[in-house]
Amino acid sequence: MGFAEFNLKKDLLVRAEHDSDLIQFITGIAEEKGLTAAEFTAIGALKSAKLGFYDQKKHRYHEIIVDSPHEIASCIGNISVKDGKSFVHAHVVLAGEDGTTKAGHLIEGIVFAAEVHLRELEGAKLERKHDEETGLSLWDVK
Amino acid sequence: MGFAEFNLKKDLLVRAEHDSDLIQFITGIAEEKGLTAAEFTAIGALKSAKLGFYDQKKHRYHEIIVDSPHEIASCIGNISVKDGKSFVHAHVVLAGEDGTTKAGHLIEGIVFAAEVHLRELEGAKLERKHDEETGLSLWDVK
């Protein structure tokens, strides 16, 4: 186990831009505000999305294309630092018109409308480093 | 993009009333405590629910009826002000007895038991205004 302690600085309630990619949009906020540690949730709707599933044996993502409008039933994510830059990691559950779901790692999501609740944290810098065992970039916390 | 900055005031842990509608229940808390900006999550179980899917072309919700007991696998929502009143917006993922899911905008959810974690924010008033492009009432933030 490793963990890092933070204090909550500000809560930002953000209205995402129509037609932006949610990941790039949140990355933009992180860069603009110089965020090095934050956590967020979001609800709303996407026009389309690309999800990822990480193959735990082969150590690579494969993509799941969602090419129709879906509600963002849930989105939970965080901002940390990877290779010196703000890095956004988010997982979503999307819901189609009959309520059925598609979920996974959010690679790209084109915004119809979205409400993002971002919690800016202050404390140590939260950096990602390569983890041999999983092949992922994980938080470097002790 | 538009955003508003807030400070976290209080964290409320709330046990929802059996047989209440979760949306009306949270609206009741918001009215009682005069909340104009808040964010919440909830887990628990519902006896039945009505979910919404917003048609991005026709600009209206259509309803998905869930007429059997389901776990609230996830619920993420917020409180803002619409037409001068506290307004609750929430999305859920519900899980049936075999673990399969139904998800979307929560219109109504009859509580079996639910634990709500509500974060009261202070700062600007968070108001919703009609958005022409989507037909939705979105946060009026700059």
Add this chain to the structure above:
Amino acid sequence: MGFAEFNLKKDLLVRAEHDSDLIQFITGIAEEKGLTAAEFTAIGALKSAKLGFYDQKKHRYHEIIVDSPHEIASCIGNISVKDGKSFVHAHVVLAGEDGTTKAGHLIEGIVFAAEVHLRELEGAKLERKHDEETGLSLWDVK
């Protein structure tokens, strides 16, 4: 309705141990840090899991076995006190390689990798007591 008010103390960002059970892992943090009230979210991936669905008539959980790798698309939970000990309650939405989901009460989840955002609260002790109507141990808040 019943609720208890808390102040946010610290935000902990925790990297869960590979191959730990997520519930036991978070229980361990709670015990180590003496947490009596907290809320958390998590994203990541599990190697396998056991989910629960609570039968609202028979007042017992039945288990749903997930015996293959899944993304943690969403995990929302809290820490309170039950029978004098830190008690973790969490619900999850898991996503398989094609994006389809399984969700419910998290009984056990073997961690491939997981990022946990834990919010330590201070205020009253949050205790669970048996609730006759549902057969569940619910927060004893007034």
